[in-house]
Amino acid sequence: MGFVSAQPSGDRLTQAQREVERQRERLEDAVERYNYACHKLEQTRGEMAENEAEIAQAEAELASNKTRLNGRVRAMYMARHNEFLDVVVNAGSFDEFLVGLDLAKKVGRKDAEMVRGVKEAKARLESARQTLAQREAEQAAARKEMAESKAAVERDLAGAEGIAANVEAEIRQAMAARAAQAATSTGSRRSYPTPDPVVRRAVPPGTPHPGVVDVAYAQLGKPYVWGASGPNSFDCSGLVKYCYRVGAGINISHSSYAQAYCGTPVSVSELAPGDILGFRGWGHVGLYVGGGEYIHAPQSGDVVRVASLAARRNYCGAVRP
Structure with a gap:
């Protein structure tokens, strides 16, 4: 009689154990999705650190170029008259005079273009900073979502394991003759298997x-x-x-x-x-x-x-x- 009454519990135990296995697979998948979210977030933060270093370098270069350009402009302003006379006096011909005058203008233009180029590079880096910050926020949110999903699956797994444990207890009570064997089996399931x-x-x-x-x-x-x-x-x-x-x-x-x-x-x-x-x-x-x-x-x-x-x-x- 006891064996007959235990049979349905045995079927329930099989179902409960299958559910435990299903939840364990879900948990492993959730864990790996969480790990991947952490991996992507770490990558983005690495890119952000590199971008910040490039911005700092661009700012330093821009400041240096601006200082150099300001110094040249000031010097050219103070000595503009003398430089103009030098161009006139030293020119062997009118053509040489025009070449000398154009060269002086080009030197100033080159400095200005250098500063403008650094400014444009910095602007691109600032844009990248905003893009990376947005991506970091999105990936941090994704990681949080994966963590919450993982926690939910852990709760489901705990519930499934609880049901399986309850069914096991019913079987032990219904099959007193196999109590020792069932206890040994249960103990091995709850410890790490060899x-x-x-x-x-x-x-x-x-x-x-x-x-x-x-x-x-x-x-x-x-x-x-x-x-x-x-x-x-x-x-x-x-x-x-x-x-x-x-x-x-x-x-x-x-x-x-x-x-x-x-x-x-x-x-x-x-x-x-x-x-x-x-x-x-x-x-x-x-x-x-x-x-x-x-x-x-x-x-x-x-x-x-x-x-x-x-x-x-x-x-x-x-x-x-």
């Missing part, structure tokens, strides 16, 4: 970034934590970023969507250990280690582990930095 034993594959000669694979294997068993990029915990793009920085000295973005463009696309037949694999439209990433396997940080509540590429149906591409 990865299956891994047979380390040798990295073949000629691998573009062999050190990346070595670093990836060293992270096995470390917990998934959203927004983390090592050394003790990771999200999916944080793991890839960490392995490339430590194993190859290459600094790539902490965003799966940005990582999709951080290298040369490669086909499945061309995959080499260290290539970055994308899944779910690049909402998730991992590192290929050879033999049809990859290392990734799967999801909240899990750990860095080795997985089979053939078993993953939402593979969408690969790049090689």
Whole structure:
């Protein structure tokens, strides 16, 4: 009788666990969108800093040119009569007189054009400053929106996990004979799971970034934590970023969507250990280690582990930095 009454709860548990997995995928996608928003905002702020430095340089150059031009104008005004006499006296002919007079005018015009050119450059930089400030505001708003979206998904995930936990409790109560087994199973689900034993594959000669694979294997068993990029915990793009920085000295973005463009696309037949694999439209990433396997940080509540590429149906591409 107890078994019969527990069966519907078992179905409910399956549904609840599927919902938990769905919410975890949503959370990972939200985290990566948030990471990408942070990446774009950081880029814009870097451009703003460069633009401000160029504005400061233009202002200094403009001030210097203005000072030089004012000095020349003042000197020419004070000595204009003498300079005119010099042109007249030293001219060997009327043609030379005209050439000398025109040259004096051109010197003044050149200085004025130099100042005008710097002014125009500064105006362009000021316009760029306004454009960048507007872009920064938009991207900061986008980052805030992504953070709020992520928080909402976290709440949904917590709710789904709560429902699953309640159903589990019902099953434990209905199946007293399996209480010990159920408690052990529940405990293992709520702690970080132990990865299956891994047979380390040798990295073949000629691998573009062999050190990346070595670093990836060293992270096995470390917990998934959203927004983390090592050394003790990771999200999916944080793991890839960490392995490339430590194993190859290459600094790539902490965003799966940005990582999709951080290298040369490669086909499945061309995959080499260290290539970055994308899944779910690049909402998730991992590192290929050879033999049809990859290392990734799967999801909240899990750990860095080795997985089979053939078993993953939402593979969408690969790049090689």
